Amino acid sequence: MSLKESLLAIRANSFLAPPHAFELTLEMIAHIGSPDPQLRDELIYSTFSHWIEEGVLSPEQLQELLAIALDDQHLFYRIGENGTDSVFTRSFSVLLLPLILILHRNHPFLAKEAIYYVKDKLFSYIRQETDLRGYVEEKGWAHATAHAADALDDLAQCSELDKTDLKQILGVIRETIAGAKSVYAHEEDERLVTAVLSVWNRDELSLDDIDGWVRSFANRLDNSYSIEAYTVRINVKNFLRSLYYRIHDQEKYKRIAATLLPLSAQRA
Template sequence: MTTTVQTLKERLSSIRGNPGQSMVDTSLVSEMLASIGSTDPVLRDDLIYETFAGWIETDQFSPGELKRLLNVCLDDSHAFYRIGEEGTDSVFTRTFSLLVVALILDAHRRNSFLTPEDVREVKAKMVRYMAEEKDVRGYVGEKGWAHSTAHAADVLGELAKCGELEDKQDLLDILHVISEKVIIGNYIYIHKEDERLARAVVGIFGRGILDDREIAGWLERFGDIQKSGSHPGDDYLRNNVKMFLRSLYFRLSPDGSEGQIRPLIESVLQKLSKF
């Protein structure tokens, strides 16, 4: 451990537990962003992320500072850092930058400091991120959580609740990239990624912007997946889809307020039983 990292851990440890009482230090923020992809889970998760969460949730940043932080987290050195790599440590920089984006979007919904153009730009970048991210590992041994799919789902869930996204196509774009991440056969999700994705989808449905036909068309896609003929790829694919649909099913209101969505999910699951 370098002296610089040790010093950063000590400074953040002194803030831990009471970040709302600590003034934001610009130089410390820069150091945190530089180390946001550390393979040390204590530094990355417990100290850097938790400090950002504490500061943002207690409104320690000004709106201008949050907008600048958002732009940094979504730049080529953070959310898109070495995007497309698989199995390397670069994933931690990307995914933990996304968690800060989710925090900022939540703060925006409380205090409204982003313009509609800002929110649509975040959506566009997340659509790109979902298409280009190839490393979907969940927990990575001693290095801890990579969790790109779950962290991206958190951002999409926050976006889904942003009133600035009023166009149907914006919500359909988000649904599309979610389905693309569900329908994969090269990895099996075992770390509750299905739950995080389902939560984002319920947020989209809850907006009341999409009609039954559009929702049905999206759901029916899951029943039309094709076998690749590979093993265990086909089993991974089938299980990923079934787990996601089940998670979505049980996140919907049991009173039927979502119309025909639950019966549609049941129909798709029955079709998958023959996959």
């Protein structure tokens, strides 16, 4: 029976794990970058989601799975390529991180050093990923930036991280928005805003810290007419507008909303 046939049968049985679940898990991660969207997204990722949430895998097995997801054949597989199928391996490897981090927050099993290892690898991946496609015709979602944003969101909620780490997450998000070489067209800004709010809601940063970070986007609202400047301006404005919309009615962030409004309303 092929992997796809096995997973179709498992899905039909409410994702009930077979006795050889971990062996199948290793086969699943070996094919996590399949260009077949049903196998990759509906079957492999969905099965991972159910089994990790339901505790099918032991802490030791999850640690092994995490190490594989972060290695050069998965998160960094052919990193730097653009427009090829390799992005699916990278973007779906990064999408495993939220599943594992959520379980860890609810039932801790990772050492603090492991959380910092995830942080370092995730930051490195985000800074090296150049394939920013969202939906790919016939092959489904690549969505590397959105998936990385989901990982940042759950990483930010890990109590092991301190104020310095949270500031670094905001720095990576700023780089992701202000340094992209193409316009984000598939709501990547919304997913990144969710990660921002997870950082802020840790209540480790002062309003001065947050306000200063928001104001740091002002110098990326360049009104020149180069393609590069226009791309950055569009991404920054969309991101700031999304952020403003999410916080404008929260008393806690009234000052921040007042800073965001004129920035997000700037015209070319």
